Amino acid sequence: MSAVTRVRNARVALLGALAASAFLTAILAFGTVLLVVALADFFQPLPLGLRRVAIPLGVLLAFVAGSLTLWRGRGAWSLPRVALYLEELLPGLQFALVTAVVPAGRRDPALLERAVERGYSAGALRPPILRALVRPAVVLLALLLALVALPGSSVTRVLRPRPGDLLLAPRGRGSPLDRLNPLVVVVSPPAYAGRSPATLDDPASVRALEGSAIVVRGRGAAIAPAESLGLVRGGVVAPARIAGDTWSLSLVMPGRAEVVRLVDGGRTRLLTLEPVLDAPPAVTLRSPRSDSTLARPTGSLLLDATASDDIGLGVFWIELLLTTGGGERFTTTTRRLGLVSPGGAVGAAIRLALRLDTMGLGPGDVLNLRAVARDRNDVTGPGEGSSDTRTIRITDPELKDAIPIVPASAATLDTTVLSQRMLIIRAETLLVRQRRFTPDSFRVQSQRLGERQRMLYDRVQALILELETATDVGFIEETEESKLLRVAGLAMRRAEDHLMRARVSAALPEMYQALDALDKGRTSRRLYLRGMLPRIVVDLEQVRLTGTEKAQVGPRSARPPLPDARRRLLERLERLLPRSGRLGPALADSLTMIRAEALTDTPEAAPFLARALEALRAGRDPGPWLRQSRRVLERESESEPSLSAWRGSR
Amino acid sequence: MRPFTFATGVYASGDWESGQLVSAVVIDSLARHTDLEVSPTGINVALDSAELFEYPFLYLTGHLAVRFSTGERRNLLRFVDRGGFVFMDDHNHDINGVFHKTATEELTKLFGRLEQVPTRHELYRAFFTYEDGPPATNHEMNGWGDNLVHEHLLGILRDGRIDVLYSNKDYSSEWSMHPESKRFMQVDPSRFAVNIVVYALTR
Numbered sequence: 001m002s003a004v005t006r007v008r009n010a011r012v013a014l015l016g017a018l019a020a021s022a023f024l025t026a027i028l029a030f031g032t033v034l035l036v037v038a039l040a041d042f043f044q045p046l047p048l049g050l051r052r053v054a055i056p057l058g059v060l061l062a063f064v065a066g067s068l069t070l071w072r073g074r075g076a077w078s079l080p081r082v083a084l085y086l087e088e089l090l091p092g093l094q095f096a097l098v099t100a101v102v103p104a105g106r107r108d109p110a111l112l113e114r115a116v117e118r119g120y121s122a123g124a125l126r127p128p129i130l131r132a133l134v135r136p137a138v139v140l141l142a143l144l145l146a147l148v149a150l151p152g153s154s155v156t157r158v159l160r161p162r163p164g165d166l167l168l169a170p171r172g173r174g175s176p177l178d179r180l181n182p183l184v185v186v187v188s189p190p191a192y193a194g195r196s197p198a199t200l201d202d203p204a205s206v207r208a209l210e211g212s213a214i215v216v217r218g219r220g221a222a223i224a225p226a227e228s229l230g231l232v233r234g235g236v237v238a239p240a241r242i243a244g245d246t247w248s249l250s251l252v253m254p255g256r257a258e259v260v261r262l263v264d265g266g267r268t269r270l271l272t273l274e275p276v277l278d279a280p281p282a283v284t285l286r287s288p289r290s291d292s293t294l295a296r297p298t299g300s301l302l303l304d305a306t307a308s309d310d311i312g313l314g315v316f317w318i319e320l321l322l323t324t325g326g327g328e329r330f331t332t333t334t335r336r337l338g339l340v341s342p343g344g345a346v347g348a349a350i351r352l353a354l355r356l357d358t359m360g361l362g363p364g365d366v367l368n369l370r371a372v373a374r375d376r377n378d379v380t381g382p383g384e385g386s387s388d389t390r391t392i393r394i395t396d397p398e399l400k401d402a403i404p405i406v407p408a409s410a411a412t413l414d415t416t417v418l419s420q421r422m423l424i425i426r427a428e429t430l431l432v433r434q435r436r437f438t439p440d441s442f443r444v445q446s447q448r449l450g451e452r453q454r455m456l457y458d459r460v461q462a463l464i465l466e467l468e469t470a471t472d473v474g475f476i477e478e479t480e481e482s483k484l485l486r487v488a489g490l491a492m493r494r495a496e497d498h499l500m501r502a503r504v505s506a507a508l509p510e511m512y513q514a515l516d517a518l519d520k521g522r523t524s525r526r527l528y529l530r531g532m533l534p535r536i537v538v539d540l541e542q543v544r545l546t547g548t549e550k551a552q553v554g555p556r557s558a559r560p561p562l563p564d565a566r567r568r569l570l571e572r573l574e575r576l577l578p579r580s581g582r583l584g585p586a587l588a589d590s591l592t593m594i595r596a597e598a599l600t601d602t603p604e605a606a607p608f609l610a611r612a613l614e615a616l617r618a619g620r621d622p623g624p625w626l627r628q629s630r631r632v633l634e635r636e637s638e639s640e641p642s643l644s645a646w647r648g649s650r
Numbered sequence: 651m652r653p654f655t656f657a658t659g660v661y662a663s664g665d666w667e668s669g670q671l672v673s674a675v676v677i678d679s680l681a682r683h684t685d686l687e688v689s690p691t692g693i694n695v696a697l698d699s700a701e702l703f704e705y706p707f708l709y710l711t712g713h714l715a716v717r718f719s720t721g722e723r724r725n726l727l728r729f730v731d732r733g734g735f736v737f738m739d740d741h742n743h744d745i746n747g748v749f750h751k752t753a754t755e756e757l758t759k760l761f762g763r764l765e766q767v768p769t770r771h772e773l774y775r776a777f778f779t780y781e782d783g784p785p786a787t788n789h790e791m792n793g794w795g796d797n798l799v800h801e802h803l804l805g806i807l808r809d810g811r812i813d814v815l816y817s818n819k820d821y822s823s824e825w826s827m828h829p830e831s832k833r834f835m836q837v838d839p840s841r842f843a844v845n846i847v848v849y850a851l852t853r
Contacts, residue, residue: 291662321715323748328741328794328823330713332748368663368715389717391663536674537691538829540681547682549841551777 003100003116004079010125011082017129018073024136026066031143033058038147038154045169045182048201051161089128092119163199167219167246179220179229179247180262180269187253188213192376193278193311194344204592204613205272209311211379212253216262216271221247224265232261255380257599259592270592274599280383281309281316281373285390288369293393297361301354303337305371305387312344314376318352319386321368322359326396344376364396416463417518419456420492423449424511431504443502450499453511457492460485460518481521488517565601569594570633577626588616591626598629605632653687654680654851657705659736660696661722664714664749667694668741669822671829672709676843678829683777683844686851697722702729707850710738711822716753718760727760730806735850736814743787743795743820750818757806757814764816766802773803773812776849778841784817785842787824795820811853815846 001009037054040046075081083098090097096115147155153168164184182202189195190211200206206214216231221242229240231249240247251260253275262269287304307316317339323332342348350371361367370389374382430445437445467482491514498507572594576587595609612625656673660666673692680688695701695708698721702708708729710716718726730736738757740750754764767773769783783801790799796818806814825840832838 321748321752323714328713330742330748332715366664366714368717370717386717388719389663389715391717535691536671536829538674538677538681540677540688540690543678543681543829545682545685547679547838547841549683549778549838551683551844552775552779 003097003113003120006116006120007079007083007086007097007101010086011076011079013125013129014073014076014082014085017132018070018076021073021132021136022066022069024133024140025069026062028136028140028143029065030058030062031140031147033061034155034158035143035146035150038150038158041157042150042154042170045157045166048161048163048165051158054158054161086120086124089124090119090121094119163201164217166201167217177220177223178267179218179223179264180267182218183262183269183271184217185271186215186217188215190377190379192378203271204617205274205610206253207274207276208253210253210255210275210277214251214253214273216249216251218247219245221245228263228265230263232263233258237263257596259596268589270589272592272596272599278375278377278381278383279310280381281307281313281375281385283307283316283371283373283385283387285318285369285371285387288390288392291391291393293395294356295395297356297359297365297394299356301356301392302351303354303369304349304351306347306349307342307371307373307385308347309373309375309383309385310346312346312376313342313348314344314374314382316340316342316348316350316371316373318350319368319370319372320354321366322361323366323368324362324364326364348373361394363394365394367392416456416459417515419452419459420488420511420515420518423452423456424508424515427499427504427508427511431508434504439502446499446502446504446507449504449507450496453492453496453499453507457489457496460489460492464489484517484521488514488521491517565597566633569598569602569605570630573626573630573633577630587622588613591616591622602633605629608632653689654707654847655689655705656680656692656847657695657702657708658692659702659708659710660694661710661712661716662698662719663717664712664752666710666712668713669709669711669739669826671826672711672822674829675825675827675832675840676709676847678832679838679840679844680847682832682838683841684848686848697725699725702726703732703734706734707847708734708736710736710753711741712749712753713741713747715748716756718756723756723760730761730813735812737817737846737850738814739817739820739822741820741822743789743818743823745796745798745818747795754804754816757816761806761814764804764814765807767805767807767812767815769802771812772853773815773845773849776845776852778845780842780845784819787819787821788839789820789823794823812849 033054037046037051041051075085079101080098083101086097087093087095093116096112096119100109100112100116151170153165154170157165157168164186166182167184169182185200185203185206186197187200187206187208188197189209193209195209198208208214218229221229221240222245226240226242226247229247229249230237231240231251232238233251238249238251240249249262251273253273255275255277257275258273260271260273262271283305284307285303285305287302303318305316305318307313318337320335320337321332322335323330325331337354338350338352340348340350368389368391371387372384373386374384377383427449430442430449434442464482464485467485491510495507495510495514498504498510572590576590576594591609591613595606595613598606598609608625608629612622612629615622615625656677658666658669658673677688677690677692680686693705695705698719702725726736738753740747740753742749744750757764767784774780774783784803786799789795798818800818803819804816805812821842825843832840
């Protein structure tokens with residue numbers, strides 16, 4: 001075997017030892033982190049978040065430790081350095097090995113080979129390799145023994161941390177006989193919500209969607225008789241179910257905040273149930289944006305609605321109520337338009353056009369339009385939301401006498417009609433006085449009228465555009481009014497053309513036609529506001545106490561004040577505050593009860609009460625939060641002013 | 651302090667103005683039978699206006715669909731919370747009519763389920779005594795509308811007190827006459843209105 005081969009073999013052995021050492025060191029680093037966290041968890045159960053960090057931290061440290069080891073042994077890759085290392089181990093080689101592997105030193109290879117043959121020993125590497133491997137292996141063994149000595153649940157809680165593994169934690173806190181501490185609560189939202197179950201470790205309060213299935217689990221079922229374990233709700237005790245060492249209680253999230261009491265013999269524990277109510281869909285009818293009264297049921301109405309829901313929409317449509325008839329006889333039909341099933345999407349939209357002239361509408365008919373959406377809540381719902389209603393009335397000429405109606409304020413069209421009329425008068429005057437003008441000045445005057453006619457044409461065009469895109473009343477197509485305005489516009493363009501060429505006599509018939517069309521347009525459709533009832537004044541002095549029927553008026557009692565939940569909570573809190581230092585654990589129970597009521601009656605105070613409870617449980621002073629809660633209750637307890645008083649009340 | 655003013659609620663949908671003579675008739679009856687200081691003319695007040703809170707009593711009626719706007723709902727809720735009294739009457743006298751269906755739907759959405767007002771309720775003894783509960787109307791007796799004589803009024807009751815009174819009996823038709831016409835009648839048909847107003851103001 002040549003000297004170089006010997007060195008190469010030694011390098012392989014050293015690299016193998018280096019890799020094994022790095023691996024052992026990495027394992028050792030990982031195991032150390034595991035042991036430290038498991039030990040800490042054994043003495044004081046660590047929160048889930050901290051335990052979830054343990055494995056990534058261990059892997060990181062393992063990587064760093066392994067890398068450091070490899071870095072420190074990087075010389076094993078180099079043949080000269082391996083040769084030098086061997087020379088250090090075998091001084092008898094007298095640098096023959098190094099000289100043999102360095103190319104510059106190979107002048108007399110046979111001599112070198114003989115020198116190496118004499119001084120080399122294959123077993124020289126064994127002691128340092130063993131030293132490098134045995135030390136970490138021993139430490140690792142000790143580590144493993146320590147981990148084995150720990151309760152398996154402690155290592156499991158570090159290796160596979162998950163919500164609900166609190167029940168695996170060693171009984172470090174409280175009495176070992178306390179079966180109500182710790183608790184794990186599994187919340188399964190209703191199926192329609194499509195959400196995953198959640199597990200809460202030792203909660204004081206459970207917040208979940210109304211109708212959620214809640215399972216409260218604890219351990220130590222075998223410690224004492226199972227009959228003493230239960231849940232008191234509304235005065236009824238529900239017994240616990242036992243499975244091995246675990247007990248469980250099932251309940252359903254109510255629609256109103258509630259405190260349930262878990263009992264175990266003489267021990268009790270309060271658990272606040274905070275329902276999250278499934279809000280009904282929010283629905284908006286974007287078009288039409290206002291009510292209106294139509295002279296005739298023509299044209300199209302744009303219906304544009306949107307809906308959104310916190311969980312998911314089930315169905316969405318536009319409801320149309322058509323009421324026909326009059327006097328005391330009315331018939332109403334209901335239709336659903338544009339029905340869509342969003343299939344659980346949180347938002348949806350409907351956009352469609354309703355042709356009024358195909359609906360057989362007549363004078364006096366009333367259309368009520370609104371958008372309606374239902375969510376998919378099949379537990380407490382479905383929740384239904386609706387938009388504001390738009391009322392479209394068809395004018396009944398006969399009712400104008402019975403119901404006073406106030407015309408809408410003057411439309412732009414009215415002023416356009418006036419302007420066209422003025423323009424005609426000026427054109428007629430110009431024509432009559434034509435002889436007083438030179439041909440050039442007559443042309444100038446005529447062209448000025450033509451420019452005015454052009455401006456009026458532009459105004460009419462803007463009106464047409466406004467009418468046919470009037471989203472506030474929802475019209476999107478040519479209307480009776482816009483059609484007439486188009487006729488007027490065309491006549492105006494022809495009149496303008498004549499006026500610009502000083503042909504006033506030819507322009508006038510076109511201007512008359514434009515005026516006629518504008519007038520028809522003005523009266524074709526008129527929006528009315530609803531009017532007021534006729535004002536009938538009763539002659540009180542004449543009829544005062546002239547009634548002949550006898551009344552039997554009994555004594556009247558004062559109306560008792562309405563219950564003020566906020567005031568009641570404030571009073572309870574104020575009674576509690578001076579004694580808060582002496583109440584001990586009872587203070588937490590009292591605050592839990594007050595907070596549960598506040599969640600429903602005064603939700604703005606509930607967060608401060610929750611913080612007071614947190615402070616209390618953490619052994620801190622809850623006083624600042626209690627005082628803050630009181631301030632909120634005091635501020636909000638200011639009532640709205642009552643209705644105005646009236647004379648003659650008894 | 652102001653005299654009592656009979657307020658008719660104006661809402662955007664439907665025909666709030668269908669009971670044109672009701673306010674005058676009720677005002678006349680209040681003057682005939684009580685010494686309540688009453689304004690000689692009623693007032694129409696939009697449900698979505700702040701003016702609503704100037705009046706303690708609100709009358710609503712109609713034949714057509716009732717769909718309150720968001721503003722109307724909000725004000726009506728606050729009006730009742732602040733002690734106001736709402737009297738809503740179905741001018742159709744028809745439980746299958748659109749007014750009844752939509753109005754009760756709106757009230758239920760706002761205040762909760764409507765319940766029957768017991769015939770022994772103090773409403774029926776607040777001024778005149780009605781041993782058998784609400785007086786029947788001619789429209790009920792003549793088979794108009796749903797052809798039913800409704801034995802109960804409906805209401806939203808809080809601790810026994812009526813906050814919202816709802817009638818299927820079509821008192822709006824019964825009281826739709828000129829006050830002058832009462833001199834030809836043996837019994838004032840709008841006496842029950844006195845009970846409603848006196849109850850609203852004193853309970």
